[in-house]
Amino acid sequence: MNALETTGLGMRHRRTWALRDCSVAVPAGRVAALVGPNGAGKTTLLRLTVGLLTPTTGQVRVFGRPVRESGERMAFVAQNKPLYPGFRVSEMLRFGRGLNPRRWDDAAARRRLAELGIPLDRRVGRLSGGQRTQVALTVALAKRPDLLVLDEPLADLDPLARDDVTRGLMGAVAETGLTVLLSSHVVSELEGVCDWLVVVNGGRVQVSGDIDDLMARHSLLTGPSDTAGALAARLPTVSRGGTGRQATLLVRDAAPPPDPRWSARPVTLEEMVLAYLRAPDAAALPRPALSPAP
Structure with missing residues (x-):
């Protein structure tokens, strides 16, 4: 089953579309990265996913049900980690329990904070940035969600806090x-963490799928610049670059080039993502197979 499905999803603010014709599926049990430049529509998509915004077009389903029926199964942590700075950590837990009485796991939340060394009597405003993120994450996890949505969870954290x-x-x-569905514009944060990728650019979905499968379907070709144009015309080329006499082509679903002057190697996740972000008109991969409406 898919944890999240959007079909024809769009969000318009007056005359500007923040998101348009977004159809994407994230299978259950995955850690999905939502990647794109600032202003691409990532936060809009996340807020539509958890029901904080009403779409202009299309629909969202969570575990096969309309988003309005799925509130208890989701938890959302916004980028600004909305905690009350004057509350003690224990008071934040009590506040969370009051909002989520049916599924709240207070014992797990207290155990997690104890393992992290975060005192329950400390006021939130006196915690470090990493500790505040951990408290926000703990409150979200204590709800026992089936889908956890995180908007830029690692932003503004130092490297040690990010790792923690x-x-x-x-x-x-x-x-x-x-x-888990988490957004980021820093691809290096996602390596080894996420196994599903959604690339949003200019309010549209460019890429969506299993990261290992996507990387296996792309390769980076290197060869002489004077033959790059002809080769790019024959291959499904995502982007073209290079300097001087050497050119590079990032291609999809292509056999090894017949010209021995060209070499091919696998792409890194960052190379693949950046290639799509630099070519917003590049053809998107096939739309996902969505489940029938219940």
Whole structure:
């Protein structure tokens, strides 16, 4: 089953489309990265996913049900980590329990904070940035969601705090099997963390699929510049670059080039993502197979 499905999803603010014709599926149990430049529509898509915005067009389904029926199965942590700075950590837990009485796991939340060394009597405003992120994540996880949605969870954290938060998130995924959708514009943060990729650019979905499969379907070709144009015309080329006499082509679903002057190698995740972001008109991969309406 898909944890998240959007079909023909669009969001318009007056005359401007923040998101348009977005059809994407994220299978249950995956850790999905939502990647794109600032202003691409990532936050809009996340807010539509959790029901904070009403779409102009299309629909969202969570585990096969309309988003309005799925609130208890989702948890959302916004980029600004909306915690009350004057509350003690224990008061944040009590506040979370009051909002989510049916599924709240207070014991798990307290155990997680104890393992992280975050005192329950400390006021939120006196915590470090990494600690505040961990508290926000703990409150979200204590809801026992089936889908956890995170908007730029690692933004503004130092490298050590990023590592701590990432480890905590992956531990929660391993323990509970929940589905995670997290946004980021820093691709290096996602390597080894996510196994599903959605690239949004200019309010549209360019790429969506299993990361290993996507990388296997792309390759980087290197060869003489004077033959690059002809080769690019014959291959499904995503982007073209290079300097001087040497050119590079990032291609999809292509056999090894017949010209021995050209060599091919696998792409990295960052190379693939950046190639699409630099070519917003590049043909998107096939649309996902969506489940029938219940």
